[in-house]
Amino acid sequence: MSKVIFITGGSSGIGKSIGEFLQDKGYTVFGTSRNPEKIKDSKFPLVAMDVRSAESISMAVAQVIAKAGTIDVLVNNAGVGITGPVEEIPTAEMRNHFEVNFFGPIEVMKAVLPQMRIQKSGLIINITSIAGYMGLPYRGIYSAAKGALELVTEALRMEVKGHGITITSAAPGDFATNIASGRYHAPVITGSPYEVPYGNTLKELNEHVDGGSNPLEMAEAVYAIMKTPNPNVHYKVGVFMQKFSIVLKRVLPDKMYEKMLMNHYKL
Template sequence: MDRKVILITGGSSGIGKAIGTFLTSKGYKVYGTTRNPHNHPDFDAFELIQLDVKDVESIQRAVSEVVSKEGRLDVLINNAGKGITGPIEETPHEEILDVFDTNFHGPVHVMKAVLPQMRQQGGGAIINVTSIAGYMGLPFRGFYSATKGALGLITEALRMETKDFGISITNVAPGDFATNIAAGRYHAPVLQGSPYEDKYAQTVDSINDDVNSAGDPIKVAEAVYKIINQKRPKVHNPVGAFMQKFSLVLKNILPDKLYEKLLLNHYKL
């Protein structure tokens, strides 16, 4: 078979760009997506096409464009997403809806768009980029955790629904990596006089420090490459620093209140 054809949502920067660049170097035909390709006139790592995960018609157009050019679509990497922080009580509801549209509903729409093509061609792979944060409710990042956790659960369900179609469906869950996600993250304002004011401001500083000192996103690209080349990849594939991955082990073995105490201590709450 010819080299695999790969579609990466959110491919113009960050983890998506790292994945696309790495897979291109391995000989794959990569199409990345961005909401506005005209904003990236000098981008030459791989081909960029227009796709907005909140616009179902643009999703259909992008998938049709790839299939029309290549005759197939072998791998979807559902990477597009955005960050959000804020106290649950004080986060504007329109921002909650927006992050769910981007991080959850959008990836679901893209999966719906590629599944008929993969079923018709007799196979394919879908890799959903979730997050280690999706395995736990993090303080002042509850909505981000909820979107990524929901996408992880949908991955589990869809694997079982499509098990007879020859389509591999899995997820890769990054921890903190050095990307530009902080620049695009929505931060609910720190409200003067709010009961959350001091602790929320302190937590945002801690989150930003973690991103600034985070690892190289090439590690996520290497994990995706490994998944693509495995016959039976694991359902969940966390990628990150040792303690970030070990936190998932602790989550499974410790009593809930003890695990909660560890999180509170980590964020100094």
């Protein structure tokens, strides 16, 4: 029997690419969407799920197990973007962001772990972000949520290792997906001390949103992780300079790295 793959946020972008790629490889794939009935072109089944609702998550996981009998691999992919000066992003938007990008993935892991323990096997791949390795100006809340998920991955990996379960993270750089359409943008406020620098950063982000790498690269990376007998704790997927920026942060003095980022963002 083929392994059963459960992908959150499988209706578009990276999740859709991963699902289609793995299905073509012969795996049994299930994805999730908040409104699966609106998705007419999915090549694999989508179940209704909202990562902000523990009840919704439990129902979706139970539905997949009832149909397939197991969940061998969880790809925790569902997420949203957020931009804005930390001072000006409404706290309610920050909380919602963490519900989707941090607490949501944790709830999904909590829902699948009992089944994986019964099987004495399982693989969880948390899709994080290279942005989670550094605090990026006007993307600070996104960096914080993804960075937090990286650390939870490290901790939970050690907690479940004795049950035959492996947890790892895959951090993409910039990929050409529709994440911008669902991203919360704090408005550029006329007269704000951030009006010009944030406005310029937002304009640049929007101009380059379609210039990222092909999501197929993430699908290939996830497949490679699945085929690895003993996966690493973390993986980074993206162009050389994006991955190298993490190395630079590790080796450069903090102020030097900060200056490099500020030059990049023209601050």
